[in-house]
Amino acid sequence: MSAEPARARYWPAQLIRSADAVAAGLVITFSADHTAFFGLLVFGIFAVSSGFVLGWGGRRLEDRRLRAISLAEAVSAAALGIAALVFVTTGPGTLFLAIIVYGAVTGFLELYLGLRARGRHEAARDWITVGVLSALLAIAVLLVPADYALPWSADDKGVAVTGILTSQIIVVGILGAYAILVGVYLAISGFSARWSDQLEGTTAKPATGQ
Numbered sequence: 001m002s003a004e005p006a007r008a009r010y011w012p013a014q015l016i017r018s019a020d021a022v023a024a025g026l027v028i029t030f031s032a033d034h035t036a037f038f039g040l041l042v043f044g045i046f047a048v049s050s051g052f053v054l055g056w057g058g059r060r061l062e063d064r065r066l067r068a069i070s071l072a073e074a075v076s077a078a079a080l081g082i083a084a085l086v087f088v089t090t091g092p093g094t095l096f097l098a099i100i101v102y103g104a105v106t107g108f109l110e111l112y113l114g115l116r117a118r119g120r121h122e123a124a125r126d127w128i129t130v131g132v133l134s135a136l137l138a139i140a141v142l143l144v145p146a147d148y149a150l151p152w153s154a155d156d157k158g159v160a161v162t163g164i165l166t167s168q169i170i171v172v173g174i175l176g177a178y179a180i181l182v183g184v185y186l187a188i189s190g191f192s193a194r195w196s197d198q199l200e201g202t203t204a205k206p207a208t209g210q
Helices: 003-009 011-029 036-058 064-086 092-117 124-142 167-204
Strands: 149-156 159-166
Touching: 011 036, 011 167, 036 064, 036 092, 036 167, 064 092, 092 124, 092 167, 124 167, 159 167
Parallel strands: none
Antiparallel strands: 149 159
16 A cells, blocks of 8 residues: 555656766767776766665665665665775776676666565566666676777778777776666656656546536
């Protein structure tokens, strides 16, 4: 009986979290700087803000166990984000480690949250999906060789352009793709829940006359 109000009220957290993730993804996508410093800076801000949103959203859950799991994920995300910002100048190794730990820890907690919430909260499927995406983020970064460096060259209107594709560029790109995927998915889920909430509120209003 008390679960319905909690489900109806959770969509604002999904939409705010979606905006946070999309913003991080777009910053990475439209930036030519994919260095470890830039990656740690964007990741740190994203993880800290995600932690605050997760904490705020977790406090809106009526179920104690679900709330505790959500708050644990919030603290983990914020702590990793703060660590990334503190050690923002330390190089690619810190970037790889921070993203791997973030994906593994928050992915596990969010997946566990979703599995525990099945049949009890409408956001369960969303938590499971984002948990899987976070786990895949950790695996993808883990599979990138730390010493990867591929020289490349291209002809731009008769001018030779050269560069090196490094592991940190790949990892920052992976982070951006992850953020966009999570952001778009949560936006769809959040707006769907919002519209369902509004529809239920409209149909629940009693007729007042002709």
